[in-house]
Amino acid sequence: MKLTRLVTDILGVSSLAILTAIIAAMSRVRSGDRLRGLVDARASVWGMAVAAVSRDRMRGAFGTTFLLAVLAAGCAQVAGSGAQPADAREAATAAYFDSIRDEPAMLAAFLERMPVGGDIHHHLGGGVRTPELIRMAMDDRLCLPRDHAAQWVLQSPPCGEDERPIAEALEDIAFRREIERRWSMLDYLGDSTSMDRIAASEHFFASFGKLALVQRDISRLLAAARTLAAGSGVIYLETATSHTPDPEARDALAGSVGWNDDLAALRRTVLADPRFAALRDATIESLAQGLEASDRLLGCNTGVPDPGCGVFVRFQHLTVRTFEPVVVFVNLLLAYEIAAASPLVVGINLAAAETHPVALRDYDLHMRMLGELAAYYPAVRRSLHAGEMLDAQAAALGAERHIRLAVAPAEAGGAAAHRLGHAVALKADPQPDALLVQMRRRGVAIEISPESNRQLLGVDPVNHPLVDYLTAGVPVVLATDDPGLMLSDLRRQFALAARNVAVSYPTLKALATNSIAYSFLPQVDRQRLLRRLEGDFAVFEATRWETPHGGGAR
Numbered sequence: 019m020k021l022t023r024l025v026t027d028i029l030g031v032s033s034l035a036i037l038t039a040i041i042a043a044m045s046r047v048r049s050g051d052r053l054r055g056l057v058d059a060r061a062s063v064w065g066m067a068v069a070a071v072s073r074d075r076m077r078g079a080f081g082t083t084f085l086l087a088v089l090a091a092g093c094a095q096v097a098g099s100g101a102q103p104a105d106a107r108e109a110a111t112a113a114y115f116d117s118i119r120d121e122p123a124m125l126a127a128f129l130e131r132m133p134v135g136g137d138i139h140h141h142l143g144g145g146v147r148t149p150e151l152i153r154m155a156m157d158d159r160l161c162l163p164r165d166h167a168a169q170w171v172l173q174s175p176p177c178g179e180d181e182r183p184i185a186e187a188l189e190d191i192a193f194r195r196e197i198e199r200r201w202s203m204l205d206y207l208g209d210s211t212s213m214d215r216i217a218a219s220e221h222f223f224a225s226f227g228k229l230a231l232v233q234r235d236i237s238r239l240l241a242a243a244r245t246l247a248a249g250s251g252v253i254y255l256e257t258a259t260s261h262t263p264d265p266e267a268r269d270a271l272a273g274s275v276g277w278n279d280d281l282a283a284l285r286r287t288v289l290a291d292p293r294f295a296a297l298r299d300a301t302i303e304s305l306a307q308g309l310e311a312s313d314r315l316l317g318c319n320t321g322v323p324d325p326g327c328g329v330f331v332r333f334q335h336l337t338v339r340t341f342e343p344v345v346v347f348v349n350l351l352l353a354y355e356i357a358a359a360s361p362l363v364v365g366i367n368l369a370a371a372e373t374h375p376v377a378l379r380d381y382d383l384h385m386r387m388l389g390e391l392a393a394y395y396p397a398v399r400r401s402l403h404a405g406e407m408l409d410a411q412a413a414a415l416g417a418e419r420h421i422r423l424a425v426a427p428a429e430a431g432g433a434a435a436h437r438l439g440h441a442v443a444l445k446a447d448p449q450p451d452a453l454l455v456q457m458r459r460r461g462v463a464i465e466i467s468p469e470s471n472r473q474l475l476g477v478d479p480v481n482h483p484l485v486d487y488l489t490a491g492v493p494v495v496l497a498t499d500d501p502g503l504m505l506s507d508l509r510r511q512f513a514l515a516a517r518n519v520a521v522s523y524p525t526l527k528a529l530a531t532n533s534i535a536y537s538f539l540p541q542v543d544r545q546r547l548l549r550r551l552e553g554d555f556a557v558f559e560a561t562r563w564e565t566p567h568g569g570g571a572r
């Protein structure tokens with residue numbers, strides 16, 4: 019058909035595959051589920067388009083916009099064609115999924131086996147469960163203050179009179195349980211509407227300060243995070259960390275630089291300080307050593323490798339947004355320099371509580387820093403936490419334009435981000451529809467963590483703006499954020515989406531594919547992992563499922 023050939027010519031997507039997606043989606047539109055049909059048509063064609071687009075590194079901007087225009091016209095043409103889907107196994111899997119989506123046990127069994135792709139919004143510091151953290155703290159003989167007003171912050175050995183060795187948690191179950199409550203979101207897993215969300219959020223962000231001592235050795239964190247990720251089917255971890263082997267040296271450097279609103283001049287000053295290059299090189303070396311050491315800890319070169327060995331890992335260097343401007347600037351510059359120089363660091367990130375008074379005060383300045391510095395490092399990709407709050411919060415705090423500024427070009431004072439983390443407060447923006455169009459045109463992917471948004475913001479997954487992004491054709495990926503501290507994993511995000519939003523199998527598959535296609539990996543790695551994921555889906559779609567009412571699905 020002429021229409022699909024036109025799309026194929028531009029994007030290199032099989033016309034048959036496009037036709038399949040459109041027909042599958044339109045059959046749902048005809049059956050009355052208009053939203054689901056539309057979402058699926060866009061999402062499934064999207065997934066294929068993304069794979070094709072990533073082949074030539076043209077990130078979606080023209081292709082996807084055109085594709086959607088063609089799709090809108092094309093749906094009417096193919097709706098009555100009655101053609102058979104080309105990929106019968108995918109179609110059968112989709113049909114089976116539709117038949118069991120309201121059967122909780124069968125849906126869970128389906129999602130338990132479905133490939134989920136990569137986790138590309140993941141914090142290394144929040145990627146390890148508390149029992150592992152306690153074990154690491156025991157190995158280091160760390161201590162906890164007896165005075166609980168001291169907030170359960172780990173202390174160096176030897177333990178003083180007013181401190182308890184954490185090793186006592188081995189025998190004292192109540193002590194261990196209390197540590198787990200204080201260090202993780204254990205108390206905040208229940209009903210998201212009835213809890214004090216400000217307390218939940220403060221409790222969460224305070225965890226990182228409590229754990230700082232045990233998190234200096236990233237090899238252990240990486241090993242534990244990889245094992246956890248492998249357990250939920252993750253094949254790629256793009257983990258964000260602000261790790262440096264000498265944080266005191268970094269803080270001393272940042273503290274000794276005077277602020278200068280001329281950011282180009284400030285950059286020259288910082289780069290001219292010999293301590294900066296030493297810090298950059300030591301950080302690059304430490305990240306490489308940490309990753310290598312995690313391979314050893316997991317036994318990756320032995321006959322009995324841990325499943326975590328199968329998780330490919332790359333870093334984003336992360337800057338914390340709640341410090342004074344000069345400190346944030348030095349850290350951002352360090353991140354850009356590290357990402358430009360190290361093949362292991364594929365991007366940069368800006369994170370921490372966006373509602374913090376300093377983060378709110380300096381938000382526009384941070385976007386200007388990111389945008390202006392990007393000119394010196396055109397190859398460095400950036401993902402920013404933006405709009406991680408409720409619409410009403412954004413309106414009350416004057417943060418309505420956070421998402422808009424994060425994606426705006428540098429000439430407009432923006433950070434020109436390639437991806438956004440969360441972006442929950444979409445509708446607080448003065449023109450959300452125009453913003454969605456802008457994100458779709460630029461191929462800005464949104465990293466959505468339904469479980470994180472539920473725990474920290476109280477967002478009911480049913481009302482999550484995930485559906486707004488999907489219907490607008492903005493690329494979406496599902497990610498964990500902090501699976502260790504939130505007692506969550508990547509599969510949980512897919513389950514929340516499948517149960518609460520009217521997504522179907524092709525949409526779930528597109529979400530998984532996007533997690534690799536929109537990763538910051540270089541093309542060769544991205545293609546390799548896309549092929550691996552494609553193979554995983556082929557195996558999955560060959561499953562013989564039992565239908566809800568007995569008998570084989572096919």
Ligand SMILES: [Zn+2]
Pocket residue numbers: 139141369403439499
């Ligand atoms: Zn995050």
